[in-house]
Amino acid sequence: MQTLGLKLGERAYPIHIGAGALDQPELYAPHVRGRQAAVVTNPAVAAHYYARLQAVLEAADARVTRILIEDGEQAKAWATLDHVIDALLEARCGRDSVVVALGGGVVGDLAGFAAAIYQRGVSFIQVPTTLLAQVDSSVGGKTAINHARGKNMVGAFHQPLAVIADVATLDTLPERELRAGLAEVIKHGFILDPEFVAWLEENIERLLARDRAALEHAVHRSCELKAQVVAADERESGLRAILNFGHTFGHAIEAGVGYGEWLHGEAVAAGMVMAAELSARAGTLRRDDAGRVKALIRRAGLPVSGPALAIDRYLELMQVDKKAAAGKIRFVLLDGIGRATLRGDLKPDWVRDSIAAAAQ
Amino acid sequence: MQTLGLKLGERAYPIHIGAGALDQPELYAPHVRGRQAAVVTNPAVAAHYYARLQAVLEAADARVTRILIEDGEQAKAWATLDHVIDALLEARCGRDSVVVALGGGVVGDLAGFAAAIYQRGVSFIQVPTTLLAQVDSSVGGKTAINHARGKNMVGAFHQPLAVIADVATLDTLPERELRAGLAEVIKHGFILDPEFVAWLEENIERLLARDRAALEHAVHRSCELKAQVVAADERESGLRAILNFGHTFGHAIEAGVGYGEWLHGEAVAAGMVMAAELSARAGTLRRDDAGRVKALIRRAGLPVSGPALAIDRYLELMQVDKKAAAGKIRFVLLDGIGRATLRGDLKPDWVRDSIAAAAQ
16 A cells, blocks of 8 residues: 655645555544544445445444435535535534545545535545546545536535545446546646656556556556645646646536536546647647547547537537636646646637537 | 734735725725626615625726625525525636625625635625624634524635725614624623723613714724634634634524524524523622623613523524534633633533523
């Protein structure tokens, strides 16, 4: 097992990565000993891991309550949030309780947001069980629910006390979700680390075959890269925005087809192809490097083109994207492989053409 | 006009107090210049002050949007929150927008919470127009909505950029709300400042007659006292809890009769009489000092006894009060006039008897 630190002053926390981490009481005990721990999860994940998590939390001297939410992106909604708040109150959870998010990105985002606002904020621990959550959403403190007018429009920055990422839980992950998680791994390489991109180009088949050592390396390096960015810019006032590479297009795809139709990672994958295309048109990325982006995404079994939406619909959906300052859209472009830049001065035609080039 | 500072490091902010402050563009300009300002208010307050606020914000170079919510405590609910979020999205407010809360405690709590969670947090300004909001709820960054199981159970600590308290707006305040605001003024005296209690005992009639100089002094001293406590303990991990003097009982009263039946200040007034009674029983407050608490509250035209609820109902409602750590109720007691202490070791009989002594 390896442990990374997210350096955030008084909000610093450890990220534990390794097979079997889920069952180690000493990882939980400093945070839950003598407290009430409310585990938020969904039925599919609970069937695999709840009993083990309950046992390890009890071994760490916590009183454990289970709160089930429905599966899928549609759970990131007011109604689910109210359900979790209600269950916390019914279980008489006080301000010293700890919410434990057991599951993927939806569970983490929803449970983390519930923890952020329950009684004006209680602690929480992330126990991510999908690749997407392990490499991305569980790290950095972003929590949110969706709104009909846009994804993640309501939320909070709320850092966990710890992240416990057991790569052995990926054994039970559906194939499609494994691939979707790889989209964020690939993203971290393209925006931050050319050597990691080269490693991914060599090892993508090992990752798809769930080689445990390869997965552990990919999760570890992804978390390390993301942790550096978050430590430098916790609340996304600058640098952190580069983590949204592919996401402005990706969020439009998710909203356009209806949340949950495309997995987040699938939408980001097609969005990265569009963003790489836009980078090439803006002159910051060589054509052959844009080709490397597309090729790696294709080899990961991810979509390299968007759904059949009108281009005007894409643009309309992107106007309300929350990265848009005062109605002006800014895009994360690649400035070569392994380097990203934020640009707000792009010609509208380039944006249209990039969508068209990558649309079905 | 007087300006206080709330000293909170990078979250420090000014509190401007004085007749006419509402109309001074220079108080707003540093925070809204070139930005979109979304004013959250209710129809009654808007009728008096919206046009003036719109004019001053435009003079400070902001683009202004109005968002109306219903009046009264029932507005502190998910549905209103969703309405405000929806209106912010419809108006295409970006992450650099500023929410301006124009109204009393309900507007401030709701608008502040909406600002805390909209796109994971945007800035806000408090423009309190009730005495309660000017002396208490607009200062300190507590925002929240209510839940059927308890008041303020969902919320955030989110500090404003500035508080602009125009005491001239109290001219239009209904008599009952003026008295309710005095409850929190009186509270600040009893927990923190014996000289201010003596001043209140001398000047309560001037305050009720809306003498502007007396009101300005009361608002100023209340904000000063509260700001000191908040600066020392922003997130209520210790000292700040003393501001809840009378509130554990008060919240039970509000929940027991249904939110909105009793005004918050009225419930706190009766709650302070109960808490003073409890202090006397616990031996921390002399009998004649408990009498001073009751006498001043009565002279302010506020209730000195609770509604006709069964004592067991009070206790049941207090169990889920959010100040209860792991199911154990802690009370703020007076340790003499002008000093408060937090106690968790009180005999259940004392609590029952204190409620009974102050019940109708």
